Amino acid sequence: MNNHSEPTHNSRTIPRGLLVAIGGNEDKKHDQQILSTIPALINKQKKIIEIITTATQHPEEAGKEYCKVFTQNGDHVIGLMHITTREQAADDTFVERINAADVIFFTGGDQLRITSVLGGSLIEKEIIRKYQEEFCIIAGTSAGASAMSKTMICGGDSSEALKKGTINVSTGIGLIDNAIIDTHFVERGRFSRLMQIVSMNPSNIGIGLGEDSGIVIEGGCIIKAIGSGITVILDGKHLKYTNVANISSDEAIAIENIVLHTIVNGYGYDLCEKKYLKPEDLKEMNPVGSEDNDHENH
Numbered sequence: 001m002n003n004h005s006e007p008t009h010n011s012r013t014i015p016r017g018l019l020v021a022i023g024g025n026e027d028k029k030h031d032q033q034i035l036s037t038i039p040a041l042i043n044k045q046k047k048i049i050e051i052i053t054t055a056t057q058h059p060e061e062a063g064k065e066y067c068k069v070f071t072q073n074g075d076h077v078i079g080l081m082h083i084t085t086r087e088q089a090a091d092d093t094f095v096e097r098i099n100a101a102d103v104i105f106f107t108g109g110d111q112l113r114i115t116s117v118l119g120g121s122l123i124e125k126e127i128i129r130k131y132q133e134e135f136c137i138i139a140g141t142s143a144g145a146s147a148m149s150k151t152m153i154c155g156g157d158s159s160e161a162l163k164k165g166t167i168n169v170s171t172g173i174g175l176i177d178n179a180i181i182d183t184h185f186v187e188r189g190r191f192s193r194l195m196q197i198v199s200m201n202p203s204n205i206g207i208g209l210g211e212d213s214g215i216v217i218e219g220g221c222i223i224k225a226i227g228s229g230i231t232v233i234l235d236g237k238h239l240k241y242t243n244v245a246n247i248s249s250d251e252a253i254a255i256e257n258i259v260l261h262t263i264v265n266g267y268g269y270d271l272c273e274k275k276y277l278k279p280e281d282l283k284e285m286n287p288v289g290s291e292d293n294d295h296e297n298h
Contacts, residue, residue, distance in 0.1 A: 012220070012272075017131035017138055018288055019175060019217040023183045023209030023229060024108055024142035028069050034214045034227040035066075036073045038103055038139050041216070041288060047074070047102040052081045054117050055109030055143040059084070062107045070105075089121035098126045103137040106144025108183075112154050114147040115172060124173060131175055138175060142183045145209060150177040151201060153193065161193035165249035169197065176220055178271050179205040186210040186230055194234055199244050199255050202236030205271050213264075218287045221272040225263040233261040237274050 018041060026034045039047045051066050053059035063080040070078050079097055083089055098104060104127060106114065118124045131138050138148070146152055152172030160166045180201065182194045185208030194206040209215065213229025225231050241256040261276055263269055268277035268287075277285075 013132065014219045014221075015132045015175075016134055017136045019131075019148060020137060020139035020214060020226075021145035021148055021181055021207070021209060021217070022139070022141035022214040022227070023145065023185060023211050023231070025184070025187075025211035026141060026214065026227065027212055028065065032069060032073065034212065035069050037214075037216070037226055038105070038137055039070065039073055039076060041137055042102045042135075044102060045075070047076045048079070048100055049076050049103040049105060050079045050081055050097055050101040051105045051107065052083060052114075052144075053107050053109075054081075054083045055111060055113050055147070056107050057109065059107075062109075066105065066107060083117060083123065086117060086121065089118050089123045092122070095122050095126050098123060098130065101130075101136065103139060104130075106140035106147065108142030108144055111143040111147040111152055111172070112170065114143065115152065115170060118173070119171070127173070128175065145183050146181050147172045148175045149179055149181045150174040151180050151197070151204065153180065153182050153197060156193050158189045158191075158193050161190070161196055162253045163250050164196075164244060164247050164253055167193045167196050176217065176271075178203070178220070179207050181207045181209065183209045184211055185232055191232070194232075195255060195258060196244075196253055198234045198236040198258060199239065199242045199253060202239045204236070205269075205274065206232075206234030206236075208232035208234065215263075216288070217271070221270055222277070222282075222285065222287050223263070223269045223271060224277075224282055224287055225265055225267050227265060229264075231263045233263060233269050233276075235259040235261070235274055 056062045059082040154170045156167035198206040210229035213227040243254045
């Protein structure tokens, strides 16, 4: 584990970067467990952290809030990217800053703002390239986490979520293509909407991030849970039956044998092998961010 020199995993390119996806409403005032973990994953005294506020309607406020948090967690170089137009997303200056960054952090807001402004842009291409080719951290909270996956949930009422056609999906940034991420998961009762998505895409794992919970994903496969909250894993690998292809819009969906796991701080999940990971399993694997890992060779 943690050997970034290996180019493939079962014919799949292994990204050299790490993803940190946060469920939203993470602690910013007390122990800051999740947000302090992000820069700690980089073995440098002074990190370059770029905060992208595209998702939020209040970029100045959100930017200052996260700038304050990351400043408290070390003497880092912190930049704010208030990118609101397609023209700005093609700005070479922003691309160069992404290239130089150790950590790229997306704030919360609306994930469609991220994809509609950055989708297909030079900035998005550079983020994807950097994640694939260099050891770096791509992190995001709430909308910033939801936008990481290739298939992105962008709307839908949880109370109607097990009726066909009630959940809206779009294309995300695509940093991870074997999972679908939903946020504020436990607190907003979003189990049923993620169940619908997994029933329609059973090859993908559903990841429901509770508030003040997060995950670190290494190599596009190995998840380690962080924070005080709960992360729910929905696995459709052993799905026996669903009627979703045979019913009309707004009809109720039947699902047989979807598997549900929960992971908390110190537990994990292997997205590629679809395997639950207990603390002792993670200790043996020694993923980046574990206590026994000294971040060498980065």
